[in-house]
Amino acid sequence: MKETFDQDNRLTVNGIVIKHRPVGEYDFTVTIITMERGKISAFARGARKPGGKLSGNVEPFCYGTFTLYEGKSSYNIIETDIINYFEPFRRNLEDTCYGTYLLELADYYATENSDETELLKLLYLSLTALTKDAFDKRLVRCIFELRALVIDGQYPGFPENRGYSDAVKLAMQHINGSDLKSLFTFRLSDQALKELIDITRMYREHFVDRQLKSLEILSTVERELI
Structure with a gap:
């Protein structure tokens, strides 16, 4: 089932992914240094699935814009616009x-x-x-x-x-x-x-x-x- 996110709780930040770790079978927990919120951790659901929307876009060194859903106790990455992957x-x-x-x-x-x-x-x-x-x-x-x-x-x-x-x-x-x-x-x-x-x-x-x-x-x- 596709997740839905309240538009009022969306947040866009600019930053660099500095680390991630696997969670469950398909997800990552990602740490990003951002201009707007300092250092944050966020869930990247499905990012470990080949061909997933976030696959390859939440790896360390990825620099760009991250659209997040701000929940009560955590962030979820919804979309990314990566400017530099630092290949x-x-x-x-x-x-x-x-x-x-x-x-x-x-x-x-x-x-x-x-x-x-x-x-x-x-x-x-x-x-x-x-x-x-x-x-x-x-x-x-x-x-x-x-x-x-x-x-x-x-x-x-x-x-x-x-x-x-x-x-x-x-x-x-x-x-x-x-x-x-x-x-x-x-x-x-x-x-x-x-x-x-x-x-x-x-x-x-x-x-x-x-x-x-x-x-x-x-x-x-x-x-x-x-």
Whole structure:
């Protein structure tokens, strides 16, 4: 029997799917970071059925518009209009490791019923940069992690008196203060990038108070890149 939904309880949000998990035989529970409602969870009924209306449209990395039915205790996804599927993250293992890590870190910072516009934009731009061969993926990762701290209000600034180079100081000033669209407009030497990675690791260990499941795999990938 076809489900019907009250028009008055419909809600349209813009966001990125950051994770999903199977429920029952045919459904998913989907987590989305949205501009309008922050981080939300919603049922995607029938999304695991081949050829279903939502099949393929509620996978991690899907970015677009989601029409929801807002029930008393949960959301149900009714329709989707996906603008970007970020296909490279489904085909390349290295890209997948980096992309999955950014999704997990965004999940850590995002909260329900909050304005996550800046975090969503940062995530979208960072995922886009990861798909470009011109960008060092390690630098993209560092930029995302440090700017996420800025958005979260925890960014401690440049660690003075630790012997880091002026190039890294300028890079961190850029990451902290530039417009989001201008974030990915610089390069670093190998030595400066190693310094920035070290600072980012230090800040992550201090400010992120839980184990990130995707980090171990990503760390292995990055060691192979060095």
